[in-house]
Amino acid sequence: MTHTSRLENCFAALKQQNRPALVSYLTAGDPDAETSRRLLHGLPKAGVDIIELGMPFSDPMADGPAIQKAALRALNNGQTQAKTLEMVRRFRTEDSTTPIVLMGYYNPIYCYGVERFLTDAAKAGVDGLIVVDLPPEHDEELCQPAAQHGIDFIRLATPTTDAKRLPKVLANASGFIYYVSVAGVTGGSAPTPERLEGAVAGLRKHTELPIAVGFGIRTAEQAAAIGRYSDAVVVGSALVDCIENANTPDEAVERVHGLVSELAESVRACREVSEEHQF
Amino acid sequence: MNQPVDVSKSLPDANGLFGSFGGRFVAETLMPLILELQDEYTTAKNDPEFQRQLAYFQGDYVGRPSPLYFAERLTEHFGGASIYLKREELNHTGAHKINNCIGQVLLAKQMGKKRIIAETGAGMHGVATATVAARFGLPCVIYMGATDIERQQPNVFRMKLLGAEVIPVTSGTGTLKDAMNEALRDWVTNVDDTFYIIGTVAGPHPYPAMVRDFQAVIGHETRAQMLEKKGRLPDSLVACIGGGSNALGLFHPFLDDLDVKMIGVEAGGKGVKSGLHAASLNGGTPGVLHGNRTYLLQNEDGQIIDAHSISAGLDYPGIGPEHAWLHEQGRVEYVSATDDEALEAFQICCQQEGIIPALETAHALAEVAKRAPNLPREHLMVVNLSGRGDKDMMSVAHHLGEKFGVKQL
Ligand SMILES: Cc1ncc(COP(=O)(O)O)c(C=O)c1O
Numbered sequence: 248m249t250h251t252s253r254l255e256n257c258f259a260a261l262k263q264q265n266r267p268a269l270v271s272y273l274t275a276g277d278p279d280a281e282t283s284r285r286l287l288h289g290l291p292k293a294g295v296d297i298i299e300l301g302m303p304f305s306d307p308m309a310d311g312p313a314i315q316k317a318a319l320r321a322l323n324n325g326q327t328q329a330k331t332l333e334m335v336r337r338f339r340t341e342d343s344t345t346p347i348v349l350m351g352y353y354n355p356i357y358c359y360g361v362e363r364f365l366t367d368a369a370k371a372g373v374d375g376l377i378v379v380d381l382p383p384e385h386d387e388e389l390c391q392p393a394a395q396h397g398i399d400f401i402r403l404a405t406p407t408t409d410a411k412r413l414p415k416v417l418a419n420a421s422g423f424i425y426y427v428s429v430a431g432v433t434g435g436s437a438p439t440p441e442r443l444e445g446a447v448a449g450l451r452k453h454t455e456l457p458i459a460v461g462f463g464i465r466t467a468e469q470a471a472a473i474g475r476y477s478d479a480v481v482v483g484s485a486l487v488d489c490i491e492n493a494n495t496p497d498e499a500v501e502r503v504h505g506l507v508s509e510l511a512e513s514v515r516a517c518r519e520v521s522e523e524h525q526f
Numbered sequence: 527m528n529q530p531v532d533v534s535k536s537l538p539d540a541n542g543l544f545g546s547f548g549g550r551f552v553a554e555t556l557m558p559l560i561l562e563l564q565d566e567y568t569t570a571k572n573d574p575e576f577q578r579q580l581a582y583f584q585g586d587y588v589g590r591p592s593p594l595y596f597a598e599r600l601t602e603h604f605g606g607a608s609i610y611l612k613r614e615e616l617n618h619t620g621a622h623k624i625n626n627c628i629g630q631v632l633l634a635k636q637m638g639k640k641r642i643i644a645e646t647g648a649g650m651h652g653v654a655t656a657t658v659a660a661r662f663g664l665p666c667v668i669y670m671g672a673t674d675i676e677r678q679q680p681n682v683f684r685m686k687l688l689g690a691e692v693i694p695v696t697s698g699t700g701t702l703k704d705a706m707n708e709a710l711r712d713w714v715t716n717v718d719d720t721f722y723i724i725g726t727v728a729g730p731h732p733y734p735a736m737v738r739d740f741q742a743v744i745g746h747e748t749r750a751q752m753l754e755k756k757g758r759l760p761d762s763l764v765a766c767i768g769g770g771s772n773a774l775g776l777f778h779p780f781l782d783d784l785d786v787k788m789i790g791v792e793a794g795g796k797g798v799k800s801g802l803h804a805a806s807l808n809g810g811t812p813g814v815l816h817g818n819r820t821y822l823l824q825n826e827d828g829q830i831i832d833a834h835s836i837s838a839g840l841d842y843p844g845i846g847p848e849h850a851w852l853h854e855q856g857r858v859e860y861v862s863a864t865d866d867e868a869l870e871a872f873q874i875c876c877q878q879e880g881i882i883p884a885l886e887t888a889h890a891l892a893e894v895a896k897r898a899p900n901l902p903r904e905h906l907m908v909v910n911l912s913g914r915g916d917k918d919m920m921s922v923a924h925h926l927g928e929k930f931g932v933k934q935l
Contacts, residue, residue: 304828305698305829305830306698306704306707306815306830308553308710308816309555309711309714312697322829327827328827328828329827352814353814354815354824354830355828355829357813357819357828358811358813358824358826359827359828379553380551380553380814380817381551382551382552382553382554384541385549385550385551403553404554405553405554405555407554407555407556407557407559407717408557408558412561416554427554427555430555430714430715430716430717430718431711431714432715435715
């Protein structure tokens with residue numbers, strides 16, 4: 248047991264290297280349990296710094312078609328909350344440093360039982376939670392209990408989060424802040440670079456926590472551009488699309504890890520490049 | 527007239543909770559808007575000018591008050607309780623749904639919103655929304671499950687005639703819950719200019735309370751009308767439940783009158799034991815969906831299970847959070863009626879009263895058929911005749927056509 252969390256260690260190390268974290272999103276159990284396990288286990292080697300693992304839900308209201316379909320593929324192949332936690336536990340037997348953040352909706356956690364879920368998640372080696380439909384108004388449901396279990400509750404800030412609301416959003420946040428680059432669902436339109444940089448700078452004035460940016464980031468170029476000023480870049484739908492478009496499990500693994508490598512390379516170089524190109 | 531104690535003043539609490547039910551379980555992107563809506567609604571509720579406009583449109587546009595009609599032949603037919611029908615099917619657009627839509631569109635105007643969206647199941651809420659959007663000159667997008675589009679063709683056409691864009695939703699099972707998911711996705715993408723008119727007493731706070739308040743006109747009128755006709759309050763109230771707006775609209779003004787019994791009728795589909803039903807209270811467990819905590823049809827892992835009902839408007843795996851609370855309080859009794867029972871009651875209503883009810887409404891009538899015969903004539907039973915059945919001709923022909931020598935419409 249260390250005193251600092253895996254997330255803290257990860258961000259501290261990357262700060263030393265002066266580069267942003269690459270955060271990948273995949274849905275647990277997509278397209279099936281075994282392929283999903285292979286996908287997960289290969290992520291760090293392909294260059295992922297922080298893993299977001301989606302807990303599939305039948306009614307993902309904040310997700311676009313790509314992640315909706317991923318959830319259905321996983322559920323149709325028998326994925327459950329227990330299996331998702333078991334995936335993390337197995338992953339931890341091989342990798343004790345890469346942070347894992349579970350992402351999803353409240354109902355599957357609520358039905359599993361909040362205390363039981365947090366106990367099992369902490370035991371499995373989960374570092375943080377992102378629960379889309381739990382705004383700070385409901386912090387007593389999961390955010391505060393999670394802290395008791397040493398699990399970070401990662402808060403989303405969005406283009407609609409104004410100065411009046413921001414303190415409330417940040418109050419019980421931990422781990423990092425996830426800035427949702429566009430008002431909308433996952434897999435939607437790409438953010439406008441200028442507005443985004445300003446928004447991240449604005450957020451920084453109010454929090455010491457690292458700031459990740461996600462939603463609509465698909466390419467190495469986008470990731471590099473955003474990684475110049477954010478502490479982490481999240482890519483989800485683009486990876487999930489690789490699974491959808493693959494004809495075999497092997498091809499899915501190859502495509503996902505291939506795209507991850509590309510993204511990883513570009514975030515590793517993004518701040519050097521930006522200096523060279525400053526006119 | 528003596529104003530009843532208004533329970534709406536006490537619940538929900540400031541966080542939108544009815545006991546542990548309700549709340550605001552939405553993405554952060556929507557929170558500022560939901561808080562703004564709550565403020566605007568609170569202001570409107572106490573604004574005489576808003577209330578004056580609402581009353582004007584409810585009167586001259588919707589056609590309120592709707593009659594409380596003594597159904598003499600139905601009463602004779604069942605041979606027991608005196609049955610009164612609250613004729614919401616006579617409202618403009620043929621259902622109670624417009625009571626709420628008028629209220630919400632006035633709020634949308636007040637908030638300066640430029641675009642209206644809604645989900646719909648049976649299409650009655652979609653038609654009512656398209657109607658008020660046309661009346662107020664706002665573009666309108668209606669999300670409707672592909673399955674429902676099939677079984678409610680007349681309403682799809684009506685919405686289009688009224689200038690709305692109807693977007694078929696194929697995700698999930700292509701029914702009401704999926705339409706609601708898609709409407710929420712639209713809303714989160716177009717937060718700045720869009721007003722989401724939710725069609726029932728569900729969704730994040732303030733919707734359950736707001737929709738209830740706009741529908742409570744049903745109960746307030748019923749109360750006054752029954753007092754005028756019989757000099758006393760009714761003994762029981764019966765209404766069908768999809769999300770629960772027509773039921774709560776009728777029940778709410780009577781909640782403090784403990785002698786008034788209330789019965790909500792869920793859609794039992796092929797029977798609650800069959801697993802193919804839409805009875806969230808009778809066959810579900812508490813969970814969180816579409817912005818609120820309530821009873822849901824779900825598996826033990828918290829995945830939502832598809833609802834099944836002959837009636838598209840009841841085909842929803844949840845129920846408004848206030849009903850969940852009233853259920854746990856024991857204030858309202860929640861029962862269910864099967865597809866077959868509803869079809870049977872549907873025909874009885876047609877033949878005894880010359881009123882073709884909506885298939886949703888027929889579920890309430892099915893409960894009347896079970897209950898009324900065992901009650902004395904002095905028992906005053908009010909049924910919310912929530913809508914008319916023209917939209918259901920195709921579905922009914924599918925099930926009963928042969929009996930009438932009709933193959934297909
Ligand atoms: C005529 C009619 N009654 C009832 C309902 C069910 O909705 P609620 O339970 O909100 O009244 C509908 C929904 O479409 C309807 O069209």
